[in-house]
Amino acid sequence: MKKILLILALFSVVLAGAYFLSVGVKEKPVYSVELESAIGEWKRYQQEAGVFDEAKFNEIRKITVGPLPRSKAGLSDINAKTITISPATIEKGKYSVRACVWHELGHYMYGLDHGSCLMMADSLFPEEITAEYWGHMKSEYMELVTRSYE
Ligand SMILES: [Zn+2]
Numbered sequence: 001m002k003k004i005l006l007i008l009a010l011f012s013v014v015l016a017g018a019y020f021l022s023v024g025v026k027e028k029p030v031y032s033v034e035l036e037s038a039i040g041e042w043k044r045y046q047q048e049a050g051v052f053d054e055a056k057f058n059e060i061r062k063i064t065v066g067p068l069p070r071s072k073a074g075l076s077d078i079n080a081k082t083i084t085i086s087p088a089t090i091e092k093g094k095y096s097v098r099a100c101v102w103h104e105l106g107h108y109m110y111g112l113d114h115g116s117c118l119m120m121a122d123s124l125f126p127e128e129i130t131a132e133y134w135g136h137m138k139s140e141y142m143e144l145v146t147r148s149y150e
Pocket of ligand 1: 103
């Protein structure tokens with residue numbers, strides 16, 4: 001009797017593990033390591049402002065670094081459910097990476113257009129400029145996003 005209970009207990013642990021594994025894999029976009037902290041920062045700001053649409057975010061298949069046409073720093077493809085950041089953006093520096101991730105998520109999650117704020121300018125600023133105005137760029141972006149949610 002004890003043996004059967006033990007086997008049953010083990011079996012349910014395995015089943016639960018398999019369930020959480022499959023759910024876990026499906027529920028999160030795949031990230032490139034280089035983008036993880038920028039995505040985390042963006043997500044925290046959206047959550048704190050109460051505008052984070054978790055279901056929509058989790059539908060994104062991947063947010064990764066990958067080759068793009070020379071003129072593009074990043075690209076969000078709503079049909080393919082992917083966001084791609086160019087390796088050249090990674091080389092520019094961490095503020096450029098952050099700005100590009102926020103920009104592409106702005107297109108993908110909120111349908112923001114170019115020119116609606118500094119973060120949504122149609123090309124990246126030099127790294128030093130983005131670093132200097134980073135706080136301002138974020139608050140302007142968040143103001144825009146929270147306003148459109150009211
Ligand atoms: Zn854009």
